[in-house]
Structures are given as C-alpha cells and as structure tokens.
Amino acid sequence: MQQPSLLGQSITRIDARAKVTGQAHYPGDLTMPGMAHAKVLFARRPHARVRHIDISAALALPGVLGIFTGADVPNNEYGLVLFDAPVMVSELENGNLAAGNAQNLKLFDGIVRHIGEKMAIIVAETEKIAEHARSLIKINYEDLPAITDIHEAIKPDAPQLHPHYPGNVIQRYRVRRGDVEAAFAQADVIIEDTYWMGAQEHAYLQPEAGLAYIDETGRLTIQVAGQWTHEDQAQIAHALKLPLDQVRVIYPAIGGAFGGREDMSVQIVLCLAAQRLNRPVKIIWTREESMIGHHKRHPFWVHAKLGATKDGKLVAAKINGMSDAGPYNYTSNKVLGNFTGTCVGPYDIPNVAIDSAAVVTNNIPSGAFRGFGAPQGLFVAETQINKMAVALGIDPVELRRRNCWHDGTITPFNTPVPPGCSLNEVISACAENKKLEGAAPNASFSILNSKFAKGTGFACGHKNIGFSFGYPENSACTVELHGNSEIEQAIVSLAGADCGQGAHTAFLQIASEALSLPREKIELQLSDTSTSGSSGSASASRLTYMTAGAIVGAAKAALAKWQDEERPVKMHHVYRPRPTTQIHPQTGEGDPNITYAYIAQSAEVEVDIATGQVHVHNLVCADDVGRAVNPQQIVGQIEGAVSQGLGYAMLENFVTEGGYVKTAHFSTYLIPSVLDMPDRVQSIIIEHPDPTGTLGIRGMAELPLMIVAPAIVAAIHNATGVWVNELPVTPDRLRQALKKQH
Amino acid sequence: MKDLHTITTTVNGKTYTREAESRMLLSDFIRHELGLTGTHVGCEYGVCGACTILYDGHPTRSCLTLAVQANNHTIETVEGLTTDPNKLHPLQQSFQDAHGLQCGYCTPGILMTMKAFLAENPNPSETEVREALSGNLCRCTGYQHIVDAILRMKDEG
Numbered sequence: 001m002q003q004p005s006l007l008g009q010s011i012t013r014i015d016a017r018a019k020v021t022g023q024a025h026y027p028g029d030l031t032m033p034g035m036a037h038a039k040v041l042f043a044r045r046p047h048a049r050v051r052h053i054d055i056s057a058a059l060a061l062p063g064v065l066g067i068f069t070g071a072d073v074p075n076n077e078y079g080l081v082l083f084d085a086p087v088m089v090s091e092l093e094n095g096n097l098a099a100g101n102a103q104n105l106k107l108f109d110g111i112v113r114h115i116g117e118k119m120a121i122i123v124a125e126t127e128k129i130a131e132h133a134r135s136l137i138k139i140n141y142e143d144l145p146a147i148t149d150i151h152e153a154i155k156p157d158a159p160q161l162h163p164h165y166p167g168n169v170i171q172r173y174r175v176r177r178g179d180v181e182a183a184f185a186q187a188d189v190i191i192e193d194t195y196w197m198g199a200q201e202h203a204y205l206q207p208e209a210g211l212a213y214i215d216e217t218g219r220l221t222i223q224v225a226g227q228w229t230h231e232d233q234a235q236i237a238h239a240l241k242l243p244l245d246q247v248r249v250i251y252p253a254i255g256g257a258f259g260g261r262e263d264m265s266v267q268i269v270l271c272l273a274a275q276r277l278n279r280p281v282k283i284i285w286t287r288e289e290s291m292i293g294h295h296k297r298h299p300f301w302v303h304a305k306l307g308a309t310k311d312g313k314l315v316a317a318k319i320n321g322m323s324d325a326g327p328y329n330y331t332s333n334k335v336l337g338n339f340t341g342t343c344v345g346p347y348d349i350p351n352v353a354i355d356s357a358a359v360v361t362n363n364i365p366s367g368a369f370r371g372f373g374a375p376q377g378l379f380v381a382e383t384q385i386n387k388m389a390v391a392l393g394i395d396p397v398e399l400r401r402r403n404c405w406h407d408g409t410i411t412p413f414n415t416p417v418p419p420g421c422s423l424n425e426v427i428s429a430c431a432e433n434k435k436l437e438g439a440a441p442n443a444s445f446s447i448l449n450s451k452f453a454k455g456t457g458f459a460c461g462h463k464n465i466g467f468s469f470g471y472p473e474n475s476a477c478t479v480e481l482h483g484n485s486e487i488e489q490a491i492v493s494l495a496g497a498d499c500g501q502g503a504h505t506a507f508l509q510i511a512s513e514a515l516s517l518p519r520e521k522i523e524l525q526l527s528d529t530s531t532s533g534s535s536g537s538a539s540a541s542r543l544t545y546m547t548a549g550a551i552v553g554a555a556k557a558a559l560a561k562w563q564d565e566e567r568p569v570k571m572h573h574v575y576r577p578r579p580t581t582q583i584h585p586q587t588g589e590g591d592p593n594i595t596y597a598y599i600a601q602s603a604e605v606e607v608d609i610a611t612g613q614v615h616v617h618n619l620v621c622a623d624d625v626g627r628a629v630n631p632q633q634i635v636g637q638i639e640g641a642v643s644q645g646l647g648y649a650m651l652e653n654f655v656t657e658g659g660y661v662k663t664a665h666f667s668t669y670l671i672p673s674v675l676d677m678p679d680r681v682q683s684i685i686i687e688h689p690d691p692t693g694t695l696g697i698r699g700m701a702e703l704p705l706m707i708v709a710p711a712i713v714a715a716i717h718n719a720t721g722v723w724v725n726e727l728p729v730t731p732d733r734l735r736q737a738l739k740k741q742h
Numbered sequence: 743m744k745d746l747h748t749i750t751t752t753v754n755g756k757t758y759t760r761e762a763e764s765r766m767l768l769s770d771f772i773r774h775e776l777g778l779t780g781t782h783v784g785c786e787y788g789v790c791g792a793c794t795i796l797y798d799g800h801p802t803r804s805c806l807t808l809a810v811q812a813n814n815h816t817i818e819t820v821e822g823l824t825t826d827p828n829k830l831h832p833l834q835q836s837f838q839d840a841h842g843l844q845c846g847y848c849t850p851g852i853l854m855t856m857k858a859f860l861a862e863n864p865n866p867s868e869t870e871v872r873e874a875l876s877g878n879l880c881r882c883t884g885y886q887h888i889v890d891a892i893l894r895m896k897d898e899g
Contacts, residue, residue, distance in 0.1 A: 010841075012838055012839065012841075013841065015846070016837075016838040016841075016843065016846075017830070017838060018846075019843050019846030019849050020820075020830065020834040020837050020838050020843065020846075020849060020853065021780070021820065021821070021823070021824065021830070021834060022778070022779070022780015022781070022819065022820035022821045022850050023780070023821075024846055025779065026779075026782070026847065028779075028783075029773075029779035031777075202881075203881050204845070204847075204881055205782070205784040205790060205792055205845065205847040205848050205879065205880070205881050206782070206784070206845065206847045207784070253845075253846065254845060255782075255845045255846070255847035256844075256845040256847065256881050256882055258881075286786055287784065287785040287786055499845065500844040500845025500846065500847075500882050501844060501882075502844065632841045633841060635841075635887075636841050636844060636882075636883055636884075636887055638884075639883060639884030639885075639886045639887065640844060640881075640882045640883050640884045641884075642884055643881075643883075643884035643885065644881070665785065665787070665789070666784075666785045666789035666790055666879065667787075667789050671879060671881060673876050673877075673878075673879060673885075674872045674875045674876050674878075674880075674885040674888075674889065675872060675873070675876045677884060677885055677886070680886075681884060681886055
C-alpha cells in the first residue's frame, strides 16, 4: 500500500526530544570507566623555532599518565587538502624527519607558525593534574619575526614562512574573459573601490571535545564532533600510521559546526594518547582554547572595478583579491576558488579579469566557514553593483534584472550557467515582497539635524553546490529491507553529520520518499565509520543534495531486488554527480561547479547617527531550495544563517595583533544576541527544482548568510549617504565614515 | 591537607550529599559529581548562558556559582523539567514543536531561564520575551523560532 511520504512535511526533528530533555550526549558529556583526562599545550607565539622541549618535570608530577609530543606521532603531518601541517611541532633534532613513507613536505623543521600550534598533549588522572603538568613543560623557543599582514607577506624580500609555498602564496587564480581595458574605455560609468573583510569566528556553543578509546573489537575509536567522519578517520589513520579499518570515528550530538569542525582539532592527538596509554582519554577545550585552536573565516583584501553603460548594461569587471590563509592550507585554495567564482556576482559581464591569491601569514589558519569564500566575493560584487545603481540612477533591483544570470549565460569561467538558474525569479520574489524605496539616499535628509536615519538595501547571490574544481564528489548509502509479503523494516545506513542543521531528519524524510515507507518502519544507522560508507562532508551546501542521490539510488536498487522476491535485501549505492574540472591557470576557463543555488535579500535599517549603531528592522530572504525537504527546518536555517551574516556584517570583530588574538572570549568577540537580531526575518521559500540533482533538491543553508552584509551596507548608504567598505561595520567604523562624509 | 566540604543539596527533587573542594564550580559538580550532563558549559564565565540552572527557583549561571553555595539550597536542571518519560514539560513540548532548537547545546539553559521568566510573567509580550532571552546566546537558530516557541506557550494558555 502506498504510504504518505514525509518529504516536504515539517516533521519534528528526530533528535528534538533528546535535546529538550538534556538526554542528548555531546562529546564532552561522555564518560567511560578508567577514563583519563587530557589537555593540549599550545605554542601561544606566532613564529618561533623550537630549540628544546623538556617534559621531565611535568612527567614526574603524581597523577600524570603520559605526555606526547611531535616526536611521538608516527607521521607528524595532517591536512584536509594536503599534509602540510604538523600534528604537533617538535624540536628539530627529535622530529620524525625520517618518518619513511610520510608524504612529508619537510615540515619537521621545528617551526611554530601560529599561536594555535599544538606542542604536547598531557594525560593525567584528572583534568586539574593535566593542567598543572602542562604548566611544568619547559620549551626553549627562539622567536622569529611574525609576518601577519598579507601585503608584507607577498613582498619579494619577505621571509618565507612555509617550504611548500614559495613567495608565501598557496594558490593563485587568474581569469580572463574578453578585453576589460577596452571595455572600461567604452564604459559610461566606472565604480572603483578597495574593500577589507575581517576574520570571523564560528563560535559554535559546544567547544571542541572528544573521547578516544579502544573499542570492543580492538579498534582505536573516537567520539568527537566533526563534519566528515571518514575524512577524520583517514587523517587519524595517516598520522598514526594505522590501517583505515583500525580507526573508528563516531559522531554523537554535535553542538554546531558551520565549517569550523572540518579541519582536525582534538582528533589526532586524542587518538594518539588513547592508543599509547591503552585507556579511554577525554578532552574538553575551554572557550579560549577553541578560539585559538581552530581556524577562522578568511580575511580578504580586494580591489574592484566595475564598468557599465548608462542604460545599465554591465560591460567589464576587474578584481584583484587576496586572502589571509594563515600558515597552512586549510582549504584556502578552495575558498579562493569560490571567491573567484563569486567576486563579480551572478551577472552577465562580457569582459572580466580576476587575479586572486591565498597568502601565507603567521595568523591563525583560515579555513571553511559557512559560505566558503562566497560571503567575501559577494560582499564585493554586490556592493559594487549597488554603487553602480546609485551612480546610474537605476533601481538596484532593476539593474540586477537587466544583468543577472539565466540558463546558459556565460560565466567568467567561459562556460554556461548550468540548467535550473532561477535567479531572476528569486530577485523578483524578494523585491516584490517589500517595496523598496530606491537606491539613492533620501534627498531631503540632512544628517546634521537628524538623530536616526532609515534606509533599505538589496543584494542577491549564487552558491555552488558540492566540492568543485574537479573534486570527485561522492556520497554512499546502504539500504537493507526486511519482511515477508511487505517491507516491515528498512535500515538506512549513512555517515552524514548532523551538526545541528537537521540533516538526520532530512535523511529520514528522503528515505521515506524513496522507499514509500512511514517513519516507524525506517531505522537510521548514522555517523559511524564502522556502519557505513562516506557521505562526504557536511559542508559546501552539498550534504542534502548528495545524500538524496545516495539514498534514492540505494533505495531503488534495494526495491528492485525486493521485487525479485529477494529476502532480506541489502544494497549499497555510491552517488556521483556530474564531474567538474579545474580552471585553466592562465584564462580561468573551465567548468568548476556542478550546479548553483540562488538567493536574494532586502534589509531595512535604522542608523543612530550619534553612536553609529545600526538596527535592522526587517530582513526579507528569498531562497531557492529546489525542493523543500522540511519547510520548518529550512526557515530555521535561513534565520540562523541571517544571524551569522548579521554578525559578520556588523558585530563580529575578530581582532589580532602581531598574530596574537585579542578577542578570544565571548565578552570581547561578540556574536548576536536576540536583541541584535532584526525585528523580523521574513523567509520566502522558492521551489524551482534543480534539474541536475535528485528530487529537485538544492543546497540552501549557506546562502542566507552570504549577502546579509552587502544588503545592510546598501541600506546604511540609503539611510546616510555613506558607503562603508570594511567589515564588520562596527559603530566606530560607521561613525568615522559619517564624520568624514559630513 | 584535603580541602573538602560536605554539601547537601536537593537537585530535581532528590537530595544528594557529596564532598566538594572549595573552588569546585557548581556546573562541574552537577555534570561530574551528579552525572547530570544536560547542563552545558559554553564559555565558562557567564556570557553564553548555556549552563543556566534554577537556584531556589532563580535562573543562575552554574559556571559562576561554587558548588559549596548549593549547600542547603534547591537546584533544578533541565533533567528536572519532566519526570514522566511520556510527557514533556509544556516548555519542552513547545520548543520541540516550534523547532526552537538546532544543535541544542544552548537549549537547556534557555529552557531554565524561560521557566523562571514565565513563572513570573505568564503572559509576556514579544518584546518582554526577547528581553528575557537576551542573556542566552544561540549560534544556530537566529532566535526567532525560540521566541515563537515561548509565545506559543502563551497562546496555548
């Protein structure tokens, strides 16, 4: 009998009950008999040579069970893109320089490259003893000059910070389409400006934590909060020189991630400690340790030039952009790719020249954070087009309608936009929801005798779905069917991480659709490398899109066997979307992205002229999700992403000085409270099915963050006549800008 | 010399007697000594509100409270909101139904804050709800569904 599918229903998330009763267990809540406690010693200096590490006094402290340093790590290297970072920095002479089959990049050079480098993991009977022992470790450092400014780092005579990145550059992209200089010469209006966007901290409420132990089958096991079980497993196995199947990674409840758990934090060092001591070992980082211990959103410096004809046709765009990658490639090459693909916006511009670079410094590494380069690219692109609208006297929505992508529009990569482009529809849905008052500042407004000024702003954008630039995307699922005349139980196994975004509930809904089964007949086996294949990462707006392909594929295969009277059935399927390519190093030509999702937002703000405080009254967000798997949860994703975008736009000022972090607590690094939020976030869900994927689903949860900043900055300009080119627009920055203007 | 104090405290209606060091935090006492891990620690010094418990009925940061301060006092944690496994407290039910949580790490602290707030102000305006919620940080939801969950309680009387 056909059962009603759960797809498209706002069902309650499957972990809600455990979370409201306090029964959900996060990594820091787990305990085991005989459990020991660990602390990590961080370098806490941005650039230094390690002369000597002396653990003898610490090791002699009663209650200390073991102290492990870089010299104890069999392959002392790790990394998501390549193994370019040491697990722990060891002294040169004791480093595992001859570590045999390590794909080492000669990194065992005893150099500390940022303050969050790990130097040792200390294990003791109690956390207090471990902390005490940590204070007894003596390290003789020779401090080296720290390069913390990207402009300094790229100077020809700058000290070289990493042997694998000559010139202190991890990656460059070069895109050339048409003839920009000729087109600028023909343009009626040119907008040219320089932008700066600061770092952003993920600030998930659950600091890094984990419990590592040897499981009942003798496997080294870790329960930890991450975003990609199988990648954690691979990196642990590599560093510890273990066969893959001797490492097991399990994700219990995860207290937020947003990209910040994509790279290794406690995983490798904790597994090392548990393996060496043959005891369960637990670690919980403090908030301050979390702040210095994981990467940030890339700061970007960008110079941008945009030309248009007076009737509002964009003719040329030129970008020179640089990100601060920190010392290692925490996906900086990929973030740069996404920046490059978004920095001139989703517009039909026949002449484009983009030069971008990810630059090595001694700041904390930059890496994945919701949006992954697109918030930076789109802040520039959208602010440029908003300025252009003002200069041309054309409504900003109308200017976008005249230039925006459609199916087949040629992108800066000189290949067509994949089918399913709904940008025009998304722009209209957002704009028509709330009548905007035009781009030009209110002519009658005089800042000198006003206390408050109101304004509106608009922005739109696009986000690639999945790992791009030739990465062989894949996602696996296994479906088991049990029963006789009818299916009594389906067991659906997959690894995809539920970081809080509700992925597991979405998996259930997609499985219900694919198998035509009600909720009570579906059992999910989740987030454990020992029970399923890889789903890939919970990132890149990819998890629902890729997993839908995996679940539907496995379900189809299983149902076909079921029709053939096979009992029970167990079928495995690996979904692979259409392949992508790298882009050409000289021209940027290529087909780097599988497909896109689209978004538009408008913001209404009120500026307090005296203080520079900005309050967002209303924010409208139209997001094309392709097919809404769970509308209630989608609205939750939009509202949450908007709050992080608002923090990025106005509040979250991650301050560093000479590589040291000045804002390592929630009292100095401010994230939005409820009173900082818009009075209302209006979510408009658009369901324009994506023809490239499965069930029409698009990724959606990164998009609402990406364009909050340009919408708010345009609204501030609309209110005050002032453009602010630096993020975040803190009250100080805005006050300075207002002073300059008036 | 061992620096230990005997503490007798009632937590979620059950009386416990335990030894604790002078400087032990109430949050650690609840989590490690009593095993009630629903009280979460997010920042360790009173900013985020994830560790909020009720201390004699008042919402209190357990990370800024010493365990010895619980001696002869009554504590309520998220685990005490309902004792019936089949029936959630109305606040829990409302958060579940209105999707007032995502990662859920901040949720116990918010539930405890709101329990005390609604006991004092059972019929709040949206502005009052936002004011009462302003001491609790949530990184996932953008707060709107949390506000909705609390206002829904009022609507359902």
